[in-house]
Amino acid sequence: xxxxxxxxxxxxxxxxxxxxxxxxxxxxxxxxxxxxxxxxxxxxxxxxxxxxxxxxxxxxxxxxxxxxxxxxxxxxxxxxxxxxxxxxxxxxxxxxxxxxxxxxxxxxxxxxxxxxxxxxxxxxxxxxxxxxxxxxxxxxxxxxxxxxxxxxxxxxxxxxxxxxxxxxxxxxxxxxxxxxxxxxxxxxxxxxxxxxxxxxxxxxxxxxxxxxxxxxxxxxxxxxxxxxxxxxxxxxxxxxxxxxxxxxxxxxxxxxxxxxxxxxxxxxxxxxxxxxxxxxxxxxxxxxxxxxxxxxxxxxxxxxxxxxxxxxxxxxxxxxxxxxxxxxxxxxxxxxxxxxxxxxxxxxxxxxxxxxxxxxxxxxxxxxxxxxxxxxxxxxxxxxxxxxxxxxxxxxxxxxxxxxxxxxxxxxxxxxxxxxxxxxxxxxxxxxx
Numbered sequence: 001x002x003x004x005x006x007x008x009x010x011x012x013x014x015x016x017x018x019x020x021x022x023x024x025x026x027x028x029x030x031x032x033x034x035x036x037x038x039x040x041x042x043x044x045x046x047x048x049x050x051x052x053x054x055x056x057x058x059x060x061x062x063x064x065x066x067x068x069x070x071x072x073x074x075x076x077x078x079x080x081x082x083x084x085x086x087x088x089x090x091x092x093x094x095x096x097x098x099x100x101x102x103x104x105x106x107x108x109x110x111x112x113x114x115x116x117x118x119x120x121x122x123x124x125x126x127x128x129x130x131x132x133x134x135x136x137x138x139x140x141x142x143x144x145x146x147x148x149x150x151x152x153x154x155x156x157x158x159x160x161x162x163x164x165x166x167x168x169x170x171x172x173x174x175x176x177x178x179x180x181x182x183x184x185x186x187x188x189x190x191x192x193x194x195x196x197x198x199x200x201x202x203x204x205x206x207x208x209x210x211x212x213x214x215x216x217x218x219x220x221x222x223x224x225x226x227x228x229x230x231x232x233x234x235x236x237x238x239x240x241x242x243x244x245x246x247x248x249x250x251x252x253x254x255x256x257x258x259x260x261x262x263x264x265x266x267x268x269x270x271x272x273x274x275x276x277x278x279x280x281x282x283x284x285x286x287x288x289x290x291x292x293x294x295x296x297x298x299x300x301x302x303x304x305x306x307x308x309x310x311x312x313x314x315x316x317x318x319x320x321x322x323x324x325x326x327x328x329x330x331x332x333x334x335x336x337x338x339x340x341x342x343x344x345x346x347x348x349x350x351x352x353x354x355x356x357x358x359x360x361x362x363x364x365x366x367x368x369x370x371x372x373x374x375x376x377x378x379x380x381x382x383x384x385x386x387x388x389x390x391x392x393x394x395x396x397x398x399x400x401x402x403x404x405x406x407x408x409x410x411x412x413x414x415x416x417x418x419x420x421x422x423x424x425x426x427x428x429x430x431x432x433x
Contacts, residue, residue: 056119063123066096071128078130078254079398082246084210085130085254087165093131094165099138102355103147107159114140114288114358115350118295125299126306129402130254132296137207138162140292142169142215145285146233148357150273154233158213169233170211171289172202172260179204180415181431182217183226183279187262189218194269196220198234198262206409208258209243212236215273216262217282226279233271240265251401286410287363288353293410294346294367297374300403301339304374304381304396308332311385311394322384331384335377342370361423368416371407378403 078085093099101117103109110116117139125132137143143162146155146169161167178184187200198218205214213235221228234241244259274281312322312332322328349362378400382389389396407413422428 056115059116060119060123063098063120064126067124067127067131071124071131075128075130075254076392076395076398078128080253080392082248082253084256085134089131090134090168091165093134094163098135099165100159100163101135102139102144103159103163104155107155108163109147109159111355113350113355114291114353115347118291118346118350121292121295122299122302125296126303128254129252129296129299132299133207133255134165134168136289136292136296137168137170140288142171144288145215145231145282146273148285149278149281151270153270154273158233161212167212168207168210169213169215170205170207172205172208172214172216172234174204175201176203180412183229185217185219185229187216187218189216189220189230189232189267191220191269196232196267196269196272198232198240198265198267200262202260202262204247204257205260206252206255206257208256208260209246210256214260217279220276223276226277228276229279229282230275231273231278231282232267233273234262234265234267238265238267249405251398251403251405253401284357284360287358287360290363290367290410291346291349291353291358293406294342294349294363294370297367297370297403297406298339298342298346300374300399300406301335301342301370301377304378304399305335305339307394307396308335308381308384311388328384331380335380338373338377342366342373345369361420364411364416364419364423367411368413368420371403371413371416374403375400375407 077083090099097110098120100107100109101112101120102114103111105111117135121132121135121140124135143159146158158167158169162169173182173185175185175187178186185200187198187202189196189198198216200218202208202214202216213233215231216234217229217231219228220230240263242261242263244261247257249257309332312328315322323332345362345366349358349366352359352362378396382396382400385394385396388394392398411419418429418431
C-alpha cells in the first residue's frame with residue numbers, strides 16, 4: 001500500500017486553512033481509501049471521516065498544499081544562495097512516504113504506478129524544483145533503476161535508506177568527452193580478486209558531491225562501444241572518490257552539480273548492477289528518468305501559465321486589464337495549447353509504463369515537447385509580465401532559467417528528435433559516419 005501521513009507539524013510551514021487540522025490518508029495503487037480531516041483540538045487526535053474521491057486529484061491537491069506551505073516561502077532564497085536541499089527536509093519528505101511512491105512495497109515503498117510519482121513531482125516543482133528533485137531522484141532516477149534491474153541484495157542495502165530520506169543516489173554517466181555520445185565514455189571498472197577497481201571522471205553529475213552513492217556507468221570489458229558498458233554502485237565515502245567544485249549554473253541553483261573523480265576506487269563485486277553489454281537495459285530504465293525530467297518541464301510551464309493568468313487579469317494599462325487586449329489573449333491561448341499538449345504526451349507515456357517501463361518513442365515525444373514548451377511558455381510569461389517579469393520578485397525569470405536546464409539534462413531536444421525517428425523506423429543511425 002502506498003501510504004502518506006501528514007503530521008500536524010506541517011502547519012508550522014504556514015497557516016493552515018483550518019486551525020488545528022491534521023490530514024492523513026491511505027492509498028491503494030489506484031484508489032483513495034479514506035481522507036481523515038479532524039479538529040485535533042476537539043478530539044485530541046486523528047479520527048476518520050471517510051470521503052471518496054478521485055485518486056489523482058486528491059494526490060495532486062495534497063502535494064500542492066505541501067509545496068505551497070512548506071517550500072514556496074523558501075524556494076527563492078535557496079535559489080539565490082545556491083543552497084543544496086537540507087538533509088532534514090529530505091527526511092521529512094521520506095516521512096510522508098513521497099520518496100518511495102514507486103519503490104518496492106516489501107522494502108517500505110508504495111509500489112504505485114509511475115503516474116503517482118509524476119503527479120507529486122509536478123506539484124512540488126511548481127513551487128520548488130529542489131524539493132521536487134528529491135522525489136524525482138528517488139522514484140524516477142537511479143534508485144528506480146536499482147529497483148528494476150539491481151539484485152535483491154543491492155536493493156535491501158540501499159532502497160530502505162532512499163525511501164526514508166537517509167541516503168540519496170545520484171547518476172554518473174556523462175564525462176568530459178562523452179555527453180550525448182554516451183557510449184564514448186572511458187571510465188573503467190576492472191575486475192580482479194573479487195572486486196572492481198574504478199578509474200575515471202564524470203562530468204555534469206547532478207547532486208554530485210551531495211549524494212551518498214552513485215550509479216556509475218563504466219567500461220567493464222574491452223569490447224568497443226556499448227558492448228563493454230555496464231554499471232555499478234560506488235559509495236561516496238570510498239577511498240579514492242573525490243569531487244570538483246560545484247558548478248555555478250544559470251538555473252538548477254538549489255540542485256548541486258559537480259565533477260566526480262574515481263582514482264583506484266575499490267568496489268565489491270556485489271555492487272554490480274548491470275554487467276558488460278547491459279547498456280541497452282540501463283537506457284531502457286533511464287527512460288523513466290526522462291519522464292521525470294519531462295514532468296519538471298511540465299511543472300515549469302504550468303506554473304508560468306498560472307502566474308500569467310492571474311497577472312494579466314490584475315494588471316491594467318491604458319485604462320483596462322491586460323486580458324482585454326486581443327494580442328494578450330492570443331499569447332495566453334498559445335501558452336495553454338503548449339502546456340496541455342505536453343501534459344497529454346507525458347501522461348500517455350506514464351500510463352503506458354504503469355509500474356514497469358514506458359515506451360521509448362512515447363518518452364522521447366514527451367520529453368522533446370515538454371522541454372521546448374517550458375522554455376517557450378516561461379519566455380512568453382516574462383513578456384506578458386513586462387518589466388516585472390524580468391525581476392526576481394515575480395519568480396518568472398527563475399522558472400525560465402530552470403527551463404533551460406531541464407532541456408539540457410537527460411538528452412537534449414535535438415537528441416530526442418533523433419531517437420523519435422529511430423524508434424519510429426525501428427532502426428539506428430550511426431552519428432559517427
